[in-house]
Amino acid sequence: MRAVRNKDSKIEIKMGKALWAANLRYRKQYEKLPGRPDFVLVNHKIAIFCDSHFWHGYNWKERKKDHKTNRQFWFKKIERNIQRDKEINDSLLQMGWKVIRFWEHEIKENVEICVKRVKEEIK
Numbered sequence: 001m002r003a004v005r006n007k008d009s010k011i012e013i014k015m016g017k018a019l020w021a022a023n024l025r026y027r028k029q030y031e032k033l034p035g036r037p038d039f040v041l042v043n044h045k046i047a048i049f050c051d052s053h054f055w056h057g058y059n060w061k062e063r064k065k066d067h068k069t070n071r072q073f074w075f076k077k078i079e080r081n082i083q084r085d086k087e088i089n090d091s092l093l094q095m096g097w098k099v100i101r102f103w104e105h106e107i108k109e110n111v112e113i114c115v116k117r118v119k120e121e122i123k
Helices: 010-021 060-066 071-094 104-109 111-122
Strands: 039-041 046-051 098-103
Touching (some): 010 039, 010 046, 010 111, 046 071, 046 111, 098 111
16 A cells, blocks of 8 residues: 555646646645645636546446455445545535546546536636
């Protein structure tokens, strides 16, 4: 678990480059907000999260059965991550922030659509 990156993952780097190329300036790993969003557009009050499939439980009901060993540990860990993501979203929304979460495959397949969604949120 020490090898797991909490910042500068491949999807975060790809998203950051795309945001920068679109002339959107951001803060990374913004510690002043709950959940430490991957990217924050402070002037627009937008928090952006880049969620990996494994750690954030993409399609969890289907993927649960993929875990063969130490199932109790992984179920508890990933389900808590899913719950925490919801709590962070609620907290940020109550603070007046807009929250955008992108799944790993969305960033990998077409990061331009992700950037377009961020721009639409700005308007």
